[in-house]
Amino acid sequence: MWKFSIICSFMAIFTGIALNLISNSIHDKRKQLSELEKRIEQKIEKLKILETEWEFHTQPDKLMQIAEDKLGMSTKEIEQFAKIEIVKLRSSAWKLDLGVTKENLLKDIDYKKVRN
């Protein structure tokens, strides 16, 4: 009987140690998890602030002003559109003798590609 008692005691001790180790690791994992959650929350908050700032800086009036001032982009006017026939080709293009003619250019234009 005493043998059985000793075995049980050892089993109890080992189980206790094992459970204690598991408990500690769970505790550590819990701590890590809460830290990670805190960091995620902070990042989400930061992201929200950045998103807000981005939206503030990309207000349509600001973008249009920048496009006009820095890039010279203004409203598309009808005068900016013309038939390709009236666009003058550079003389160098003709000198290369690669068969560049207005007819060939008009024929070879892949309008689908141009649109994309």
Add this chain to the structure above:
Amino acid sequence: MWSNDKFILASKEIKKARRRLLVSFVFVFSVFIGIFSQILSFPFQEKSKLLLANQLANNDNRAKIIDRNNNILAISVPAWTMYADPIEVLEPTKTAAFLHNLMPEKDLNFLNKKLNLKKRFVEIDRVTSPKRYQTIFNSGITGIHFLKIQARIYPKGDLASHILGNVSKDGEGLAGIERQFDTALKSSKNPVKLTIDSNIQYILQSEIKKQIDFFDANAGAGVVLNIQNGEVLGLSSFPSFDVNYFGEASKNEIFNRATFASYDMGSTFKLINTAIALDSGKVNLKDKFDTTKPLYIGRHRVDDFRYLRRPANVAEILINSSNIGSALIAKKVGPKIQKNYFDLLELTKKADLPLMEVSKPIFNEKWTKSNSMTASYGYGLAVSPIQLASAVACIFNNGDFIKPKLIVDNKETIKKRVFSEKTSHLMRKLARAVVTHPDGSGKKSDAFGYFVGGKTGTAEMINGSGGFQKHSNLSSFVGAFPINNPEYLILVLIENPKPQIKKLNHHFTTGGQVAAPVVKEIVKKIAPILNIHPVVTDLPKIEQSLKLEILSNKVRLTNASL
């Protein structure tokens, strides 16, 4: 040798010891089982706690409101409420000076007063920026504390402010989409997606504001509508306000004229009157009406800006914007048919929009002949701009009425047939003639290459006592482009523009002079965004296809048109 008695005693002791051992063993194991089960339950406890925490966080985080291109129009961000505990403030004067230096918008006396109150909680700044929070935190001053909150921010300022509405300090939706979608915004992380396009909304707002400033006008409104599916791309009301400073806005600024105001629209209604007349079959395009003299409806005299030289046909009546002619057409159609069409166009009931700020049309419930005659040129049925836009969209859109849409959803567009395709086709030609014919009043809306077609309106505004003000106009233009295959509709209204004789060398404040040029500018600016390119090569061909044989450019019925 053990005696028998001793043996019995020993066996009893052994039994007792065994029982004790068994009890201790059971006790030890139950303790371990207890500990073990507790350890096992840890992760589940944590999970349930996390779920609860997430739910609470969700309640704090109101979902975003975004435009059709996912630009954020409203967002909740973490912020701090700055408050003071005056008992803890050691030097109130110095602290007030420090805070004033940091927040110049806060009055020094106001801060001094607050810091000397005998309370434990005094709010200093409802929403404090992270930078200010950090500065105060680092300064080490006593008695100033912070509470973490979620602040509702509208990064685009006054853009679409009337649609967005606002929230209270406690995060309750008070107006606009914020109110209508309060529960959805609170309970879901999914943003509410508007049909509005921020860029188009900005162009609409800025162009209307520009003209209001130029003509020293009181107010204005505008709508940009996709007539194929009813999506509202722009909806503006002026004066406007920055939603971030809602508390500082006046009632006049908060008032949403595009949906909440009811106007007697004036001549823009002639488009509807003509469409009804042609579609009902009561009138043909060639039918002529006597527009050379005033018309009397009981004691009420109907006049034109200029009498036409001879009886005019339906097309001439529309392009010359004749009140007399329109009233005569309505007389021939009759009030019953007209009212039926108005009902189909949903002009006699509230617009079906997800907003609280939607007006009820104003009209006489007993729709009489005189009501129908005055309504033909836009008086006696006061509707909101969005209602007019939807009704006119139906005329141009092959005759299908589509309810205006403010929220992007996957629901199928419900179309209700009101006019025939033939009527719609004819009306497009007439609308184009208003813009291109020498007698037409909408010439200034003609954005070259985009084929604008529409109708001007100049109505007298109602004064406080319900009468009409002679010199206070509602100048408007409603049109679609490209009118040969209409895709988008624009409506612009300017309230009470003042004559600008010095700037323009004339005193006219009509729809053709005030609202039509705004539409031209808007078309030019929004067309590239909508991927509509100006037509260059086929221009004469398309123009020819829009011509009405019945109208001759050489025969004019007035000397000038406005």
